[in-house]
Amino acid sequence: MANIAILGYGTVGSGVVEVLKTNKKRIEAKACQPIEIKYVLDLRDFPNDPIQNVITHNYDDILNDPSVEVVVEVMGGTNPAYTFVKSALQKGKSVCTSNKELVASYGSELMRIAKENNVNFLYEASVGGGIPIIRPINRSITSDRIEEITGILNGTTNYMLSKMSDEDLEYNDVLSDAQEKGYAERNPDADVEGYDACRKIAILASLATEKTVSYDDIYTEGITSISKADIAYIKKMGGSVKLLATAKFNDGKVWARVAPAVVLNENPLSMVNDVFNAILLKGNMLGDVMFYGKGAGKLPTASAVVSDIVEAIRHKDINLGIGWSEQKQELMSIDDVLVRKFVRVEYNNKEEAKADVLKVFGTDEIMEFFGLENEFAFVTCEAKEAEINDKLNELINCKGIVSILNSIRMEG
Amino acid sequence: MANIAILGYGTVGSGVVEVLKTNKKRIEAKACQPIEIKYVLDLRDFPNDPIQNVITHNYDDILNDPSVEVVVEVMGGTNPAYTFVKSALQKGKSVCTSNKELVASYGSELMRIAKENNVNFLYEASVGGGIPIIRPINRSITSDRIEEITGILNGTTNYMLSKMSDEDLEYNDVLSDAQEKGYAERNPDADVEGYDACRKIAILASLATEKTVSYDDIYTEGITSISKADIAYIKKMGGSVKLLATAKFNDGKVWARVAPAVVLNENPLSMVNDVFNAILLKGNMLGDVMFYGKGAGKLPTASAVVSDIVEAIRHKDINLGIGWSEQKQELMSIDDVLVRKFVRVEYNNKEEAKADVLKVFGTDEIMEFFGLENEFAFVTCEAKEAEINDKLNELINCKGIVSILNSIRMEG
Numbered sequence: 018m019a020n021i022a023i024l025g026y027g028t029v030g031s032g033v034v035e036v037l038k039t040n041k042k043r044i045e046a047k048a049c050q051p052i053e054i055k056y057v058l059d060l061r062d063f064p065n066d067p068i069q070n071v072i073t074h075n076y077d078d079i080l081n082d083p084s085v086e087v088v089v090e091v092m093g094g095t096n097p098a099y100t101f102v103k104s105a106l107q108k109g110k111s112v113c114t115s116n117k118e119l120v121a122s123y124g125s126e127l128m129r130i131a132k133e134n135n136v137n138f139l140y141e142a143s144v145g146g147g148i149p150i151i152r153p154i155n156r157s158i159t160s161d162r163i164e165e166i167t168g169i170l171n172g173t174t175n176y177m178l179s180k181m182s183d184e185d186l187e188y189n190d191v192l193s194d195a196q197e198k199g200y201a202e203r204n205p206d207a208d209v210e211g212y213d214a215c216r217k218i219a220i221l222a223s224l225a226t227e228k229t230v231s232y233d234d235i236y237t238e239g240i241t242s243i244s245k246a247d248i249a250y251i252k253k254m255g256g257s258v259k260l261l262a263t264a265k266f267n268d269g270k271v272w273a274r275v276a277p278a279v280v281l282n283e284n285p286l287s288m289v290n291d292v293f294n295a296i297l298l299k300g301n302m303l304g305d306v307m308f309y310g311k312g313a314g315k316l317p318t319a320s321a322v323v324s325d326i327v328e329a330i331r332h333k334d335i336n337l338g339i340g341w342s343e344q345k346q347e348l349m350s351i352d353d354v355l356v357r358k359f360v361r362v363e364y365n366n367k368e369e370a371k372a373d374v375l376k377v378f379g380t381d382e383i384m385e386f387f388g389l390e391n392e393f394a395f396v397t398c399e400a401k402e403a404e405i406n407d408k409l410n411e412l413i414n415c416k417g418i419v420s421i422l423n424s425i426r427m428e429g
Numbered sequence: 430m431a432n433i434a435i436l437g438y439g440t441v442g443s444g445v446v447e448v449l450k451t452n453k454k455r456i457e458a459k460a461c462q463p464i465e466i467k468y469v470l471d472l473r474d475f476p477n478d479p480i481q482n483v484i485t486h487n488y489d490d491i492l493n494d495p496s497v498e499v500v501v502e503v504m505g506g507t508n509p510a511y512t513f514v515k516s517a518l519q520k521g522k523s524v525c526t527s528n529k530e531l532v533a534s535y536g537s538e539l540m541r542i543a544k545e546n547n548v549n550f551l552y553e554a555s556v557g558g559g560i561p562i563i564r565p566i567n568r569s570i571t572s573d574r575i576e577e578i579t580g581i582l583n584g585t586t587n588y589m590l591s592k593m594s595d596e597d598l599e600y601n602d603v604l605s606d607a608q609e610k611g612y613a614e615r616n617p618d619a620d621v622e623g624y625d626a627c628r629k630i631a632i633l634a635s636l637a638t639e640k641t642v643s644y645d646d647i648y649t650e651g652i653t654s655i656s657k658a659d660i661a662y663i664k665k666m667g668g669s670v671k672l673l674a675t676a677k678f679n680d681g682k683v684w685a686r687v688a689p690a691v692v693l694n695e696n697p698l699s700m701v702n703d704v705f706n707a708i709l710l711k712g713n714m715l716g717d718v719m720f721y722g723k724g725a726g727k728l729p730t731a732s733a734v735v736s737d738i739v740e741a742i743r744h745k746d747i748n749l750g751i752g753w754s755e756q757k758q759e760l761m762s763i764d765d766v767l768v769r770k771f772v773r774v775e776y777n778n779k780e781e782a783k784a785d786v787l788k789v790f791g792t793d794e795i796m797e798f799f800g801l802e803n804e805f806a807f808v809t810c811e812a813k814e815a816e817i818n819d820k821l822n823e824l825i826n827c828k829g830i831v832s833i834l835n836s837i838r839m840e841g
Contacts, residue, residue: 036572036714047571049750141569147715149569156568157553157561159459160448160735285721288700302448302732303559303722309697310718320714323572338461 019048019330022056022079024101025092026068029115029142030057032319033089033326034068044323048330055085080104087329089322090114099123106130106138111333113325115142115318121216125229128340135336139325144170144217145294147317148310152328154224154298155339161300163225167263167428170217172292172312173200173208174240174260178277179290182248182257188241200292210239211260211275218262221296222273225266228346230273236351238276247361247423249386250394254359256281259289261428265354272349278428279359286428352403360409361394361422369417377412392422431460431742434468434491436513437504438480441527441554442469444731445501445738446480456735460742467497492516499741501734502526511535518542518550523745525737527554527730533628537641540752547748551737556582556629557706559729560722564740566636566710567751573712575637579675579840582629584704584724585612585620586652586672590689591702594660594669600653612704622651623672623687630674633708634685637678640758642685648763650688659773659835661798662806666771668693671701673840677766684761690840691771698840764815772821773806773834781829789824804834 023030037044037052045051056071056079063069076097079085088105090112092098098119102112107130114120119127120143131138141151145168154163169175177191177200192209195201207213219232240260251258256279264273280287285307289295294312299305311317328337364370374395375381383393397405412418435442449456449464457463468483468491475481488509491497500517502524504510510531514524519542526532531539532555543550553563557580566575581587589603589612604621607613619625631644652672663670668691676685692699697719701707706724711717723729740749776782786807787793795805809817824830 040572040574040714043574044572147712148718149565152569153561153565156740157564157733157736159739160452160456160732162452162455285700288697300559300732302452302728304726304729306560306720306722308718308720311716314716316714317716320572320712321569324569327571328568 018051018053019086020053020055020084021087021089021326022058022085023054023089023091024058024098025090026057026059026061026063026072027091028315029091029318029322032315033091033322036316036319036323044327048327050330052326052330055082076101080108085110086333087111087113087326089326090116090119091322092116093118095119095122102127102138103130106134106136109134109136111136111139111329113139113322113329115322117143117213117216117220121219121232124220124223125341125343129343132336132338135334137329137332137337139329140220141325142318142321144220145296145308145310146172146312146314147320148294148296148308148312149321150221150296150308151224153308154221158298158300158303161303163266163298164301165263165265165299166218166221166225166296167261167286168218168221168296169259169286169289169294170214170262170296170312171208171260172294173205175289175294176200176292178240178243178258178260181243181245182252185245187245188243209241211237214260214262215275218264218273218275222264222271223341223346225264226271226346227341228344229341230264230271230346230348234348235273235275240277242423243277243425244423246386246389247425249389250361250384251279251359253384253386254279254281257287258425259286261286270349271346272351272354274351274354276426278426280428284429352401354402355399356402356405357399357427358397358405358424359394359427360397360424361392362412363392363419363422364417365391365419366417367393370415373412373415373417377408377415396427430463430465431498432465432467432496433499433501433738434470434497435466435501435503436470436510437502438469438471438473438475438484439503440727441503441730441734444727445503445734448728448731448735456739460739462742464738464742467494488513492520497522498745499523499525499738501738502528502531503734504528505530507531507534514539514550515542518546518548521546521548523548523551523741525551525734525741527734529555529625529628529632533631533644536632536635537753537755541755544748544750547746549741549744549749551741552632553737554730554733556632557708557720557722558584558724558726559732560706560708560720560724561733562633562708562720563636565720566633570710570712570715573715575678575710576713577675577677577711578630578633578637578708579673579698580630580633580708581671581698581701581706582626582674582708582724583620583623583672584706585617587701587706588612588704589621590652590655590670590672593655593657594664597657599657600655621653623649626672626674627687630676630685630687634676634683635753635758637676638683638758639753640756641753642676642683642758642760646760647685647687652689654835655689655837656835658798658801659837661801662773662796663691663771665796665798666691666693669699670837671698673698682761683758684763684766686763686766688838690838692840696841764813766814767811768814768817769811769839770809770817770836771806771839772809772836773804774824775804775831775834776829777803777831778829779805782827785824785827785829789820789827808839
């Protein structure tokens with residue numbers, strides 16, 4: 018019999034209870050023993066819910082009960098989650114969490130404390146919701162040098178970009194829709210500005226390098242500037258816009274970036290639509306592998322948390338020794354990363370503007386789109402980000418060009 | 430230091446040596462110790478290859494060397510692989526294999542023997558080549574009841590079907606091409622008749638049910654009847670033809686099937702082209718997750734084998750207790766499975782034939798294709814396989830119909 022305690026009876030917490038109940042037989046067979054929810058910590062009471070019997074408002078009840086083997090942290094945020102998790106580990110309890118903020122901010126320290134106490138700190142649900150990705154990297158991709166990780170890691174923005182494309186809508190319209198459906202928060206910044214995806218790629222990059230990649234160091238750009246006009250051109254090119262979180266690892270050099278990108282239809286990430294997430298990983302022996310599924314949602318996320326509970330119970334007193342160290346991983350500036358960009362310009366004189374583009378970027382292939390007057394789009398040559406940006410500044414000052422309407426990196 | 434022995438220095442065996450050499454540092458860090466290839470068993474000698482120093486022609490050298498911890502079986506076939514593997518396990522050595530034939534035929538017995546001897550029998554590379562799938566099912570999808578597994582599990586046939594579609598070619602033309610490129614054997618039956626995919630879905634279905642699903646019980650149909658005319662209609666419908674290996678698990682009832690199917694473009698499996706494989710798995714909490722990558726090839730397959738070697742070394746004297754029992758899983762007849770079929774018919778009188786289709790299948794929606802005279806296609810209503818087949822027999826006897834040119838199940 019394994020006793021567990023759940024911190025937080027919100028969406029994920031109640032999902033964990035539901036998964037444990039619905040699939041009790043299979044889960045207990047996998048854990049090789051019965052699992053009992055001994056406590057649920059929440060500030061609230063739930064008088065009409067059977068969970069009320071095990072509700073506590075005092076974390077010390079859990080901390081000081083030596084029969085609790087596994088603490089499940091599904092509160093979110095870092096305060097008090099960090100203090101609670103740290104003290105649980107120090108008391109010799111394993112911790113399973115869905116909290117990307119906690120893992121991205123304090124992961125290496127918590128893994129060290131877990132190791133010192135011969136318990137485990139597991140966080141499968143912190144990236145990609147229900148998609149198995151943390152354990153596959155730790156337990157399956159062990160014979161490969163990981164060269165690249167590129168993910169669609171935020172379901173809300175992927176839903177919004179898919180809807181803009183499918184229904185020919187502007188950003189603001191799909192934002193309201195996503196807010197009404199409960200996919201986006203009233204303050205949507207964490208999703209639309211890329212902060213959520215940034216924390217997740219920081220976790221994956223830390224796993225790949227086995228050092229701490231700080232999310233503060235990752236260049237992050239959201240989707241707020243993407244317009245239906247951009248998408249119209251890009252669809253015509255045979256592509257779509259996705260918010261990609263990327264990390265590349267080559268010859269000891271590492272860089273990471275979160276930004277919208279043009280993904281052409283031959284790339285498997287192009288078919289990842291709506292709230293789905295996917296992580297494409299390139300190994301030096303394996304080539305490309307991709308993991309696809311629901312990146313959020315109560316039950317998929319809870320399913321991943323419960324798989325960690327099973328893993329923790331099966332590895333009582335065995336630290337799995339997986340994760341990354343507290344040593345900081347320096348990142349290369351993305352100014353030095355090679356890119357090509359899709360660029361939309363407004364012109365006052367088309368022929369002159371074409372000549373300007375040819376002069377600055379060496380291409381005379383332009384795309385026009387019926388109904389979009391006084392503008393065209395093109396794809397730049399490949400050069401370092403900083404050079405491309407310099408050239409874009411040069412282009413703005415050309416006589417034929419009025420303005421640069423948008424520029425979006427091309428993927429791959 | 431962990432000593433290993435490799436049985437067979439063919440494509441996968443030499444790949445294993447290459448992966449271990451190329452990624453030595455990372456692999457040994459993951460295994461927490463150096464790994465030494467102490468023997469390679471092969472009938473041949475390799476005088477100009479450094480491997481010659483450790484070549485043996487006598488399996489007893491390996492079996493009787495107590496310092497060999499892990500035996501890597503990459504010979505293929507069941508004889509002598511079965512005897513070799515069994516005796517290695519009995520001697521207390523873990524075994525890692527890429528041999529789907531061996532796993533599908535003797536998996537449960539070998540897992541039992543491994544358990545009795547407190548070692549491991551691991552087979553990540555037996556399904557999906559380099560794609561992590563066995564360990565994710567065993568270690569990540571532990572909180573879900575698996576409801577369905579559908580895979581594109583054979584790279585050769587997927588390459589052939591993709592090429593037929595992309596280049597508007599007939600089956601025989603792409604077969605010759607696949608044979609020239611080395612993707613298909615001189616005798617291509619194992620691939621094109623679906624036998625290879627059948628063994629792989631038997632393994633996945635056994636993992637899901639935790640009982641033995643015998644591949645002999647699985648209805649298996651290959652791709653040899655697929656024509657470029659079929660593909661032309663199906664492309665126009667917004668779909669493609671894939672050889673799907675399917676297993677469904679509901680209320681204790683299990684069925685499995687390998688057959689070509691029409692996959693519509695909204696299904697994530699539709700974008701799996703060329704030699705790529707993918708496995709779509711549906712969990713009752715998780716929803717759909719998909720694993721995608723290279724299903725064959727020297728280095729991807731070897732990468733999966735080496736990840737098993739790492740796992741075996743890290744679990745010395747700890748049986749991971751995963752797999753399935755020797756108890757047989759009965760399968761429901763696919764006659765009772767609900768299907769819809771895409772059907773192409775040749776007619777002598779179009780209006781009469783349309784009336785016949787309407788009478789038998791209740792649909793008057795037909796598709797015609799420019800250049801294909803005296804024929805049309807339609808999609809049947811949904812009914813049990815046996816009923817649909819009865820109706821097809823009824824249709825053949827209708828006055829307006831000359832013959833049924835082909836019928837292909839619709840996926841989903």
